[in-house]
Each structure stands twice: as C-alpha cells, then as structure tokens.
Amino acid sequence: MIEFQHVRFAYEKGREVIRDLSFRIARGEAVGLIGANGAGKSTVMKLALGLLSGEGRILIDGEELNRQTLASARRKLGFVLQNSDNQMFMPTVYEDMIFGPLNYMVSREEADRRVDEVLARLDLQALKHRHNHRISGGEKRMAAIATILAMEPEAILMDEPSSALDPCNRRLVINTIRGLEQTKLISSHDLDMILDTCSRVILLSEGRIAADGPAEEILRDRALLERNHLELPLRLAGG
Amino acid sequence: MNKMEKALHELTEMDDLAARSSPVHALHPTAKLLSTIAYIIVTVSFDKYDLGGLFPMLLWPVLLFEISGIPLRTCFYKLRIVLPLVMAVGLFNPLYDRAPMLLLGGTAVSGGVVSMLTLMLKGVFCLMASFLLMATTPIDSLCAALRRLHVPGMLVTLLLLTYRYVGVMTEELAIMTDAYHLRAPGQKGIHVSAWGSFLGQLLLRSMDRAQELYGSMQLRGYHEHFHYAPIRAFRLPDGLYTLACGAAFLLLRFVNLGRLLGGLVVR
Numbered sequence: 455m456i457e458f459q460h461v462r463f464a465y466e467k468g469r470e471v472i473r474d475l476s477f478r479i480a481r482g483e484a485v486g487l488i489g490a491n492g493a494g495k496s497t498v499m500k501l502a503l504g505l506l507s508g509e510g511r512i513l514i515d516g517e518e519l520n521r522q523t524l525a526s527a528r529r530k531l532g533f534v535l536q537n538s539d540n541q542m543f544m545p546t547v548y549e550d551m552i553f554g555p556l557n558y559m560v561s562r563e564e565a566d567r568r569v570d571e572v573l574a575r576l577d578l579q580a581l582k583h584r585h586n587h588r589i590s591g592g593e594k595r596m597a598a599i600a601t602i603l604a605m606e607p608e609a610i611l612m613d614e615p616s617s618a619l620d621p622c623n624r625r626l627v628i629n630t631i632r633g634l635e636q637t638k639l640i641s642s643h644d645l646d647m648i649l650d651t652c653s654r655v656i657l658l659s660e661g662r663i664a665a666d667g668p669a670e671e672i673l674r675d676r677a678l679l680e681r682n683h684l685e686l687p688l689r690l691a692g693g
Numbered sequence: 694m695n696k697m698e699k700a701l702h703e704l705t706e707m708d709d710l711a712a713r714s715s716p717v718h719a720l721h722p723t724a725k726l727l728s729t730i731a732y733i734i735v736t737v738s739f740d741k742y743d744l745g746g747l748f749p750m751l752l753w754p755v756l757l758f759e760i761s762g763i764p765l766r767t768c769f770y771k772l773r774i775v776l777p778l779v780m781a782v783g784l785f786n787p788l789y790d791r792a793p794m795l796l797l798g799g800t801a802v803s804g805g806v807v808s809m810l811t812l813m814l815k816g817v818f819c820l821m822a823s824f825l826l827m828a829t830t831p832i833d834s835l836c837a838a839l840r841r842l843h844v845p846g847m848l849v850t851l852l853l854l855t856y857r858y859v860g861v862m863t864e865e866l867a868i869m870t871d872a873y874h875l876r877a878p879g880q881k882g883i884h885v886s887a888w889g890s891f892l893g894q895l896l897l898r899s900m901d902r903a904q905e906l907y908g909s910m911q912l913r914g915y916h917e918h919f920h921y922a923p924i925r926a927f928r929l930p931d932g933l934y935t936l937a938c939g940a941a942f943l944l945l946r947f948v949n950l951g952r953l954l955g956g957l958v959v960r
Binding site: 529532562 | 701705708832833857860861864902905906908909910911912913914915916918920922923
C-alpha cells in the first residue's frame with residue numbers, strides 16, 4: 455500500500471533528515487513508526503502524503519507519487535494531525551466531516567450518509583452539530599479521526615494520536631484505532647499505544663531504519679530502544 | 694478568560710445568533726444580502742445636510758432587529774470597537790463649515806454640525822444593517838449567496854477563510870498573552886518593549902498554523918474551490934421581500950417622511 459524506495463530528503467542543503475529510506479507497508483497492515491525526537495517520523499509522514507518531496511521513489515498503492523498522481527494518492531490516504539485544532543477548521547464537526555467528501559465530488563446525500571455512519575460507529579452522534587471551538591480535547595481528537603474516516607480512505611496515517619489525552623480518552627482512541635480495518639501508519643512516542651495498535655514497528659534513527667519487525671519483538675528489546683533514546687513500554691517494563 | 698478568549702467567544706456567538714430561527718433568519722440569504730446592499734447604498738446617498746430625511750432610515754434595521762429577536766444592545770455591544778471610529782468620521786466638519794444652517798430652540802446650528810451628525814448616523818445605520826445580515830445569516834450561506842450573485846470564487850473563499858482565520862489568530866494571541874502575563878504579573882497589557890517580538894512571534898506562529906491548516910485542507914481534496922452549504926431555492930416571498938425593501942428605501946430616499954408627518958401634525 456505504501457512503499458518507500460531509497461528516499462532521501464533534506465530541509466537544508468547538506469543536512470539530510472531522511473537517508474536512503476526503504477520500506478513497504480502491505481494493505482491492511484498496522485505499522486508503528488517510532489524514534490527519538492528529530493528521527494524523521496513526521497518527515498516520513500509528510501513525504502508519504504506528498505506534502506514534501508525528496509529523492510527516490512514513493513509508491514502509493516503501486517503508483518509512483520508525483521504531481522500527476524498526487525490527487526489520487528491523497529484520496530487513498532487519510533491523515534490525522536497531532537494538533538486536532540489544525541485539522542478542524544470548519545465551524546462545526548458536521549461541516550468538517552463533509553469537507554473532504556465534497557471536495558472529492560461525493561454527493562451531499564452520500565456525504566451525509568457517511569457522516570451519520572461514522573458518527574454512529576464511533577458513538578459521537580452528540581458531537582455532530584457542536585462547534586469545534588467548544589468541544590474538549592478528547593472529543594476533538596475523536597472528531598478529527600471521524601473527519602478522516604468520512605473520506606473512506608484506504609490507509610490512515612496518524613501523528614501522535616494519543617498525545618495530550620487523559621487515560622480514558624487515550625483508551626477510547628486506542629480502541630477506535632484497533633477497530634479500523636484500513637492500513638495504518640502511526641507515528642508516536644507512546645509505545646504502549648503502539649504495542650496495543652500495531653503488529654509491526656519501524657524504528658527510525660537519524661533518518662534511517664534502525665529496526666523493522668514485529669512490534670512485540672522490537673518493543674521488548676530494551677538495549678535497542680535505549681540506544682535510540684527510547685524506553686520499554688510501561689506494560690513491558692513491569693513497572 | 695482573558696480578553697482574547699472573550700473575543701473568540703464573541704466570534705462564536707455570532708455563529709450562534711445566525712443559527713437561531715425567526716422570520717428574518719428564514720429569508721433567503723440572497724434576499725437579505727441584496728436588501729442590505731440596497732439599504733447601504735440608499736443610506737450613503739443622502740445629502741450631507743439631509744439629517745431629517747436620513748432619520749426614518751433607522752426604521753428598517755430596528756424593525757428587523759425586533760422581528761429577528763436579536764436585541765439592539767447586542768449589536769451595539771459587539772460593535773463597540775468599530776462604532777467610535779465611525780463616529781469619528783466628520784468630527785472636524787464643525788470646524789470647517791461654520792455657516793448657520795438651522796435654528797434649534799433659538800440656537801443656531803452650523804452646517805458642520807449637521808453634516809457631522811449625518812455622517813455619523815450614516816455610519817451607524819450601515820453598521821447596524823451589516824451586523825443584522827451577519828447575525829441572521831450563517832457565513833457559509835452568505836458566501837453561497839455571493840457565489841450565486843457571481844462574485845468571483847477567489848474573493849468569496851478569501852472572505853470565508855479570513856472569517857475562519859480570525860478565530861485561529863485570536864487563539865494564538867490568547868495563548869501568547871496568557872504566557873506573557875504569567876511571567877509579568879500585575880502588568881497591564883503588553884509592554885511597549887515587547888511589542889516587536891510579540892507581533893513577530895504572532896506572525897510566525899500564525900504562519901505555521903496557517904501552513905498546517907492549508908496542508909490539512911489539501912489532504913482532504915481542497916483545490917481552490919470551496920463547497921458552500923446548500924441554500925434553498927429563491928422563492929416568491931424572498932423576491933417580494935427584496936422588492937418591498939427596495940421600494941421602501943426609494944420611498945424613504947425621495948419622500949421626506951419626517952417633514953411629511955410633521956406637516957400633517959402642524960396642519
């Protein structure tokens with residue numbers, strides 16, 4: 455579904471943040487992208503979404519990402535931003551949810567049906583006509599996920615989906631992510647959440663893959679994690 | 694709640710007002726838009742000394758405020774920052790135009806004073822009409838109406854996004870002023886020495902957020918074309934309302950209602 459082939463990227467000339475990165479995420483896979491601050495996680499997300507362009511090849515559903523294929527690739531990908539305030543820019547949750555489908559020429563009736571279906575699935579019907587400014591952080595995060603689901607993407611990319619949430623809302627978001635059947639690429643420092651939601655983990659270090667394998671295996675490797683400025687998930691640390 | 698958060702709250706209150714229901718709210722946005730534009734044009738067209746003729750123009754907004762259930766004091770409260778600026782227009786007229794124009798209880802009133810009052814009233818009336826339009830019509834419906842009137846899409850999108858973006862900027866400003874006051878207790882406002890960096894930071898932060906927002910829009914298929922809320926068809930009552938308003942404004946413009954009524958009483 456998402457494939458990086460020898461991708462390189464630098465924000466400034468001579469200072470590469472992504473160095474010859476290659477990996478492949480199969481359809482339906484749930485992959486956690488972990489690494490210390492500055493390891494390149496957000497950059498990988500932005501490259502996959504075509505918000506940045508570097509050297510090498512990025513393939514979305516077998517199609518190389520370029521100017522011609524950008525629109526069709528984006529239609530297949532949904533991105534949940536770390537800061538939901540930056541994602542929810544319409545006045546109400548409903549208007550935000552229909553924004554994407556309408557842009558993709560889905561009829562208003564179909565967009566309305568999707569909105570109702572997604573809200574019912576996430577048990578968020580009460581939020582439908584609420585003002586984005588007046589809902590809590592947890593509700594906003596769930597609403598942000600709902601806006602992406604209403605687009606019916608084939609793959610969902612999430613940047614720190616559990617950050618700044620109380621334990622109850624964090625659990626709610628984790629359960630929601632677990633229930634999504636789409637391909638998932640989740641970038642996070644919350645390794646417990648990654649363990650709960652992903653079967654595979656890609657560990658980035660200075661723009662390169664330091665490890666790629668089953669989540670249980672990588673997240674249990676204390677030495678590997680510590681070498682990369684990370685710690686064992688609390689659940690595995692036995693604390 | 695700091696001042697900025699209050700401002701943000703007031704902004705969302707406008708959306709709440711527009712979401713209410715009343716006969717004025719139920720009118721087609723295009724009808725309201727056209728009648729407001731007509732009102733403003735007619736109001737502005739009054740001669741600078743025609744204070745008596747201008748006064749009856751107050752009837753229309755006052756009547757609609759009453760029907761829509763929006764208190765007039767809400768209008769004046771929300772316009773409290775703009776109103777003094779409008780009132781300031783023509784403030785110097787009395788200095789330049791000192792020729793006596795009318796006698797009021799034995800006191801001569803100069804043309805400058807009359808023109809100043811006329812200009813002030815024109816400004817206040819136009820603001821009242823604009824506020825009424827915004828308070829009874831959701832911004833999306835208003836933009837949809839503008840598009841129906843063939844206003845260029847780019848301009849309408851700009852208007853809509855500016856309206857949305859005011860909230861984002863106010864949020865950033867609220868966060869920054871909170872952070873400032875937490876480290877400058879007892880200080881009123883932002884000290885002059887910090888204005889430069891404060892504004893610079895605000896600009897940079899706003900640009901970052903704008904970039905993120907735009908990215909989020911692009912990722913959801915946005916491509917210079919906004920899908921506005923669907924508005925119902927323009928019906929006969931909407932047309933009649935627009936025509937009635939237009940006719941009433943023209944009547945008020947060319948028939949001095951105050952003088953006419955005054956004449957009847959004196960006779």
